[in-house]
Amino acid sequence: MKRLISRGLMFGNLIEVASPALIDRYNRALHKLTGKRTELPDFHVDISGFSPEIAFEFDDLLYLNPNGVNRQFILLTTAQKTAPLLNAKFSMSRGILRQFIEENEAQLFALTSRDAVLGELDNTVFELSEPSRLYDIRKITVRADTTSGHIEQAQDLAEKIATFKSKPDAWWDDVLIAEMISLAKETGDVTRNPVTFKAPSFTQGNFWTAHFGGLYIFRDVEHPASIACGPKGPLGKLPTPYLFDLDDRAGIAKFLELNNLVEPIVKAKGTDATAILKQKMDFILVDVAATLGRDVPSRSRGDLRKLAQTLGSALPPEFHALNELVRWAEQGGAWPKITSSHPAYFYTLRATNHPDRDLINQLLAELSTLDVRQLFICHKELFYALYRGWPDGKKEFVADFLAREYAVDKEGARAALFGTGEEAMEEPAAPPDPKPRVSDERIRVVGPWGAVRR
Structure with missing residues (x-):
């Protein structure tokens, strides 16, 4: 893989994390998500904050993606929006993360100037014991906050402000006023500068997953079907009317043409x-x-x-x-x-x-x-x-x-x-000096002719 790395074709365009302040923020977020901390003096992260060097250190390629289902993320900078997503388990994950960053760039820029933002892509499915569970995935919600709980505190303060405005005789509620003052010291004026995120939920009808040997799920088309990258037999009966594998060339061709x-x-x-x-x-x-x-x-x-x-x-x-x-x-x-x-x-x-x-x-x-x-x-x-x-x-x-x-x-x-x-299908060009510099061991782990006859 050295040829690819030296030419910026693998691990290209990752974000370098080398300053003690950023490493400390990353560790606080990492500990909150996983209970672990990295001892590395520098490393690189993808759009989700996943680092191939830390994965090697932990001997765990899924340290930010438990069970490969709900991808967790750590944002240290909005520049991560241009990075690739490594070890993707779902085709929509990078697009959702990039859209989330772009639509909340101003808020995230302000938040990451003093803290890390962490969270997960929540699809309400926590384990995939059988292929049919994949079809429960349709709405993905981005749940995010800072390591100090800034967003949660801001939402709590906003609710208390609303209570204060609507509650009779709120001026005499010393406890409520004291709580508002305490929260405001942490969040600032949320009435003038609300701390909320836009577009936290995304609906995904058609997607690819790496689970079960690889599977394409097409539900939001006129003629739905699933296409298995491995043998379809072990998958059993799935919720779509048709199930093909890559050897079912005629079936796949018909599916593509009909839709x-x-x-x-x-x-x-x-x-x-x-x-x-x-x-x-x-x-x-x-x-x-x-x-x-x-x-x-x-x-x-x-x-x-x-x-x-x-x-x-x-x-x-x-x-x-x-x-x-x-x-x-x-x-x-x-x-x-x-x-x-x-x-x-x-x-x-x-x-x-x-x-x-x-x-x-x-x-x-x-x-x-x-x-x-x-x-x-x-x-x-x-x-x-x-x-x-x-x-x-x-x-x-x-x-x-x-x-x-x-x-x-x-x-x-x-x-x-x-x-x-x-x-765009691809992340922007990698820098002239591609990084990270990793060892061999780290690399190791780490019918167009008319209608198809019906």
Whole structure:
């Protein structure tokens, strides 16, 4: 993983925590949430305050996410809104945290200037003993306060003020007045500067979870379904009408088409389809060469073309099908018929522009894992897992490509691949000197062709 870290492709854009004051605030919040404290002199945190170094210190990747259900968070600065979310168990967690920070930035900026803000993403489910419990998750509430209970105190003071204003003869209630004065010393004037958070609750109908081997849940679509990343048999009966796994290619294709969730790349407006398809072919070519023990050439199109000629019959059907599409786009001729049973089918699609665009592109990445660029952008957890098993030649090619061709213009690359939309799929670029500096041991732990036949 050193290649990825050195190029800012892993652990990039984390927030450094090095000052004694910030470490003390973090420890106070950490102790309140977990009963633990870190002894590290410096570390880095993601958007939720999770630190890979502290996870190594505790030997616990879930120290801020007990049972992997209700993600806890520690905010030391509003700058955390640009950081990634590591070890995500739900696809919506980072988006909710970022939206919460952005919509309460002024309040959080003031609060974090003197204290840490801590809390959790409460989805009212505390354990997942069986897959059906996932379907109880719909509304996620952000519950947050400072380590000193500033928000709770402010709410208590506001309630006492309301009582004071409405209660007859409140001027003679010495106890109430004394309590108000005591709280006001801690909170300030909440009548002029109310201490409350906006948008504390979010409704999520469609999402991905890492639990039970990975599961996509689509409830807020015309034709609901669930898609398991592993075998569907052990999941049993689920609340959605249909349950597919990744081997049910025809079923997934039909689900995507019936709900108008995907479109062919070659028909997408404003897209250089041939360039995208050629790049996918390059990724497939490199995978074959590295697997066969061949030298992987540079990113030169000429060298890659020579490699394709050398490999010949060793090239998989995905490569040939995409090549037929490129030939059709550039030269015309017969339309290549690629059905959902063909290995190349999902390589030819992208999500339509709808609220769950990122989720669909993540699913497509899982169905077309040789497209390493889309896999890295849309599904980092799977990218890192697969990367560990790749031959060195492929690792070097992919890391170099992502650093040189993608990281320099993430926003432009995403727009070219997936179209424009209101939400970005990716965190902003990592700083030139990527951090954290971690040891090897820490790294270790740490149918586009018309309607599908009905």
